Amino acid sequence: MPPSDNDRSNDKALAALAGALRSATDRCVACGLCLPHCPTYGASLNENESPRGRIALLRATAEGTLKATPTVVAHIDRCLGCLACESVCPSHVEYASILKNGRALLVREAPTSWRASLRRRLIRGVDLRGAVTVAYAAARLLARLPWPRARRGPLATVLQGLPARPRPALVRTNDADGACVALFLGCTAGLDRPTLNAAIRILRATGQRVHVPREQACCGALATHAGLTDIADRQRLRNLRAFEGRAPALVSIASGCAAELRSYGPAGLDRFPEVFDIHRYLVERSDLGRLKLAPRRQTIAVHDPCSLRNSLKGERFVYELLARIPGVRIIELPGNGTCCGAAGDYFLREPGHAQALAATKAAAAAASEADIIVSANIGCALHLSAALSRAGCALPVLHPLLVLDQQLPPSQDAC
Ligand code: SF4
Ligand code: SF4
Helix, strand or coil: CCCCHHHHHHHHHHHHHHHHHHHHHCCCCCCCCCHHHCHHHHHHCCHHHCHHHHHHHHHHHHHCCCCCCHHHHHHHHCCCCCCHHHHHCCCCCCHHHHHHHHHHHHHHHCCCCHHHHHHHHHHHHHHCCCHHHHHHHHHHHHHCCCCHHHHHCHHHHHHCCCCCCCCCCCCCCCCCCCCCEEEECCCCCCCCHHHHHHHHHHHHHCCCCEECCCCCCCCCHHHHHCCCHHHHHHHHHHHHHHHCCCCCEEEECCHHHHHHHHCCCCCCHHHCCEEEEHHHHHHHHCCHHHCCCCCCCCEEEEECCHHHHHHCCCCHHHHHHHCCCCCCEEEECCCCCCCCCCCCCHHHHCHHHHHHHHHHHHHHHHHCCCCEEEECCHHHHHHHHHHHHHCCCCCCEECHHHHHHHCCCHHHCCC
């Protein structure tokens, strides 16, 4: 039977992915300097669980000398995507692009498992209205079931201690005409309304006109990390349509989403706003002198999400913003160079390792002098909250904007 159009386009996509992988992996000189920075290598001391090992596995798969077996897929799946390796690589190997293309290649080459099919369905569902909120409520319920067998599983343990999420109405803002900035909501908008409201209040208090387009999609990070490029492309196109020409800048309150939005390819980007993590935008583009912040005599420990530190290289903006609060003492959460284990849906897929990483963070937080922990990524914040709760520590984990918003006088609430 002659090949169909579908077969031909699949072959073309495979050849393009393999070509991109071969040229990106060429740069790796196998020096191994990234190994001590990799959490999965540190936990296993297995070369296949290291950046250098994963690069070699993906290169061999792209060259056709290694089959995409379930074992190969498992080694790549266990990568957190934290990019600690990319940050320290002296040869500037673009590990993020290798991982993205490698996962897309494996999805096409490896035999489909029931777990992979389930993951595809779940990721496709994140854009359904309220899906993430309902899933979150179900996860909290699962972790609190009274049956010992249900509570003993690794997944239930990871979910234990997830905090309740208040869901106030989103602050109304109708600055569509002449907006300075568009706000990205993300698929977790239903879970993080207090932070979105704080963002709108702070932006407006600094003189920004804010627009929130209704027809937005998930940023696509979950799909990209799973190698599901068809879903990620659809979400990217919806966001291109939602934001193009709406404002000069697009901000996200979640650093993971900002990192993904910044990685959108060049197609259609001529009228797409410049993407910022909101902390960077506030420091670089807004008039912070307008904020009249009340003093706060507390110590705040800052957790650096990997997306902010390794991908966006923008962790300093969180510290700079919080330092504007009179009386506050800012410290780094010890171990900020290592991923907390949340990593998108990693904490659900690899609960044992994710929980071990979070437990180390929780112990460091409990031993610090902090009154509050802040994290600029909701996934990390929820994962850390759960770990602290399991460790019997009542330290709250907040978004930095919530702390800033709490210091604004009521008269500054322009909304
Ligand atoms: S990724 Fe970079 S640091 Fe790691 S082995 Fe390759 S060249 Fe060395
Ligand atoms: S992204 Fe993180 S977990 Fe993955 S290989 Fe690099 S350092 Fe290791």
